[in-house]
Amino acid sequence: MINIGVDLGGTTIKMALINEEGKMIDKWVIATNTIDNGKHIASEISKSILKKIRQFGLETSSVHGVGVGAPGFINLDTGFIYQAVNIGWKDYPFKAELEQLLGLPVIVDNDANMAALGEMWLGAGQGTRNLICVTLGTGVGAGIICDGKILHGVSGMAGEIGHITVIPRDGAACNCGKTGCLETVSSATGIRRMALDALDYIDSESILRTMFETKGDITAEDVFDCAERQDPLSSTVTEKAAYYLGYALGALAVTVNPEKIVIGGGVSHAGDALVKPLKKYFRHFSLPKIADSCSIDLAKLGNDAGVFGAAWLCMQK
Amino acid sequence: MINIGVDLGGTTIKMALINEEGKMIDKWVIATNTIDNGKHIASEISKSILKKIRQFGLETSSVHGVGVGAPGFINLDTGFIYQAVNIGWKDYPFKAELEQLLGLPVIVDNDANMAALGEMWLGAGQGTRNLICVTLGTGVGAGIICDGKILHGVSGMAGEIGHITVIPRDGAACNCGKTGCLETVSSATGIRRMALDALDYIDSESILRTMFETKGDITAEDVFDCAERQDPLSSTVTEKAAYYLGYALGALAVTVNPEKIVIGGGVSHAGDALVKPLKKYFRHFSLPKIADSCSIDLAKLGNDAGVFGAAWLCMQK
Numbered sequence: 001m002i003n004i005g006v007d008l009g010g011t012t013i014k015m016a017l018i019n020e021e022g023k024m025i026d027k028w029v030i031a032t033n034t035i036d037n038g039k040h041i042a043s044e045i046s047k048s049i050l051k052k053i054r055q056f057g058l059e060t061s062s063v064h065g066v067g068v069g070a071p072g073f074i075n076l077d078t079g080f081i082y083q084a085v086n087i088g089w090k091d092y093p094f095k096a097e098l099e100q101l102l103g104l105p106v107i108v109d110n111d112a113n114m115a116a117l118g119e120m121w122l123g124a125g126q127g128t129r130n131l132i133c134v135t136l137g138t139g140v141g142a143g144i145i146c147d148g149k150i151l152h153g154v155s156g157m158a159g160e161i162g163h164i165t166v167i168p169r170d171g172a173a174c175n176c177g178k179t180g181c182l183e184t185v186s187s188a189t190g191i192r193r194m195a196l197d198a199l200d201y202i203d204s205e206s207i208l209r210t211m212f213e214t215k216g217d218i219t220a221e222d223v224f225d226c227a228e229r230q231d232p233l234s235s236t237v238t239e240k241a242a243y244y245l246g247y248a249l250g251a252l253a254v255t256v257n258p259e260k261i262v263i264g265g266g267v268s269h270a271g272d273a274l275v276k277p278l279k280k281y282f283r284h285f286s287l288p289k290i291a292d293s294c295s296i297d298l299a300k301l302g303n304d305a306g307v308f309g310a311a312w313l314c315m316q317k
Numbered sequence: 318m319i320n321i322g323v324d325l326g327g328t329t330i331k332m333a334l335i336n337e338e339g340k341m342i343d344k345w346v347i348a349t350n351t352i353d354n355g356k357h358i359a360s361e362i363s364k365s366i367l368k369k370i371r372q373f374g375l376e377t378s379s380v381h382g383v384g385v386g387a388p389g390f391i392n393l394d395t396g397f398i399y400q401a402v403n404i405g406w407k408d409y410p411f412k413a414e415l416e417q418l419l420g421l422p423v424i425v426d427n428d429a430n431m432a433a434l435g436e437m438w439l440g441a442g443q444g445t446r447n448l449i450c451v452t453l454g455t456g457v458g459a460g461i462i463c464d465g466k467i468l469h470g471v472s473g474m475a476g477e478i479g480h481i482t483v484i485p486r487d488g489a490a491c492n493c494g495k496t497g498c499l500e501t502v503s504s505a506t507g508i509r510r511m512a513l514d515a516l517d518y519i520d521s522e523s524i525l526r527t528m529f530e531t532k533g534d535i536t537a538e539d540v541f542d543c544a545e546r547q548d549p550l551s552s553t554v555t556e557k558a559a560y561y562l563g564y565a566l567g568a569l570a571v572t573v574n575p576e577k578i579v580i581g582g583g584v585s586h587a588g589d590a591l592v593k594p595l596k597k598y599f600r601h602f603s604l605p606k607i608a609d610s611c612s613i614d615l616a617k618l619g620n621d622a623g624v625f626g627a628a629w630l631c632m633q634k
């Protein structure tokens with residue numbers, strides 16, 4: 001049987017045909033059509049999938065189902081999207097509409113959760129049923145898997161770890177309306193902001209400063225590049241991002257006692273520059289017994305984690 | 318069918334016969350015999366239960382099983398106790414031994430988890446399947462229930478929220494070896510310590526000071542009493558305990574998105590003096606949507622929560 005994984009983002013929709021052994025038979029991408037508050041998205045996904053099924057000479061009876069990782073605030077039982085700001089959806093019965101269009105069972109979950117399931121099935125989380133998969137991108141999110149099951153909470157908002165307060169007083173403003181959230185310091189956006197602050201406050205010469213003066217801006221990626229080239233200012237900023245992430249993950253670990261923490265998303269490309277200090281601070285803020293039974297690794301599936309997880313979730317239903 | 322709940326503590330063992338509707342038919346207490354590293358405990362529990370079964374004219378065939386809430390570090394699958402310092406056990410196959418003595422199925426879990434299950438079944442958590450039950454006593458612990466199931470983690474240590482770091486720098490030393498743990502500020506011990514500190518640092522007259530000078534010591538209970546009588550120093554200390562608890566529970570809530578947080582243990586007797594500021598700080602450190610769908614209430618079952626939860630867990634197996 002074939003499962004179809006869909007990773008619905010604000011600019012692209014990634015899709016893949018995946019068999020039960022986890023072999024990706026094909027993957028393809030379409031643009032996210034946000035015209036008319038995203039009302040064409042379901043039919044465009046449906047058309048694209050049905051075309052692909054024909055193209056591969058498959059019967060719909062040999063397709064087990066379609067799993068979709070979606071952003072926003074979702075009712076997980078009904079696949080009803082309360083709100084997905086980037087896409088334009090509001091109070092939209094996405095699952096029901098897509099099922100009708102496709103004539104196939106559809107399952108919808110949060111994109112961070114799908115990525116976590118993907119890493120558990122075929123990536124850095126293979127072999128464990130107690131896993132936290134952290135995505136460090138523009139924001140910070142997590143899929144938390146306990147005893148093999150995604151932790152959803154009462155309204156599907158579990159894993160919003162980007163909004164753990166790590167600076168209780170005088171922290172930077174967060175999109176959520178609070179201040180001092182993890183997302184304000186350990187996301188790509190947060191790292192860029194801290195680096196710009198550091199350039200303002202610290203007068204010393206630095207390759208990061210030269211980069212900033214040449215390009216007129218810097219990215220989190222630039223900060224990591226410079227840190228790798230032993231730029232002290234960049235190392236300080238990276239260390240700070242790792243400190244706060246280690247602090248939050250320490251609290252998370254004494255709460256859910258995971259066997260593995262997987263770090264994914266764009267910021268994870270920093271690699272050792274981030275992970276080495278992260279491990280140090282994680283241990284500092286966790287209990288020894290809990291830290292001993294928890295490893296921290298980089299994600300393995302990159303942008304494919306979401307479609308793999310979505311396919312896996314289909315298979316379970 | 319009858320279920321037997323056992324709450325095994327360092328000084329007493331509480332036991333109860335409980336029917337499937339949650340009616341407590343009888344409860345009784347025996348002392349915890351810690352002589353010879355606790356090797357007589359299992360046989361004393363067994364004798365006491367079998368005697369009670371005879372006394373009520375029950376057949377063992379009408380007893381569904383025995384649930385035991387135990388302290389320490391437990392393998393939940395096998396009921397093997399790695400270590401329970403207060404009792405003296407180390408590498409002890411408690412469940413196997415008790416099953417052999419009783420001829421009845423036994424299920425063992427952490428005492429904080431049993432209390433959470435009890436509150437979910439018959440107490441302040443009735444009607445929800447997503448619940449955090451916090452025990453504020455000498456230490457701080459929690460039972461976390463997600464989708465009706467206790468969160469155990471990979472080595473049974475989930476819910477050790479007393480060791481969430483709430484003061485990252487220059488916090489007081491904790492029993493665990495770290496500093497600045499929630500337990501150092503929001504437990505009975507922590508509140509007493511903070512109050513003694515405040516008496517040292519602040520010169521003003523206070524009814525807490527008079528109490529301290531009369532008795533030569535104070536308890537957390539004294540601090541709450543004085544706070545209720547509008548003693549400013551005691552109110553400051555209570556507010557501080559509530560602040561840190563609200564901070565930690567805010568992080569917990571964005572992680573697991575609970576429907577209810579139940580506050581139990583001796584410190585919960587502070588009632589509104591604690592809960593009112595706690596609710597304020599919890600909301601401050603949580604996401605609005607998550608705080609909106611989460612209520613905070615005082616525990617209802619007091620010392621009986623553990624035996625009720627243990628009986629309930631029997632019933633599920």
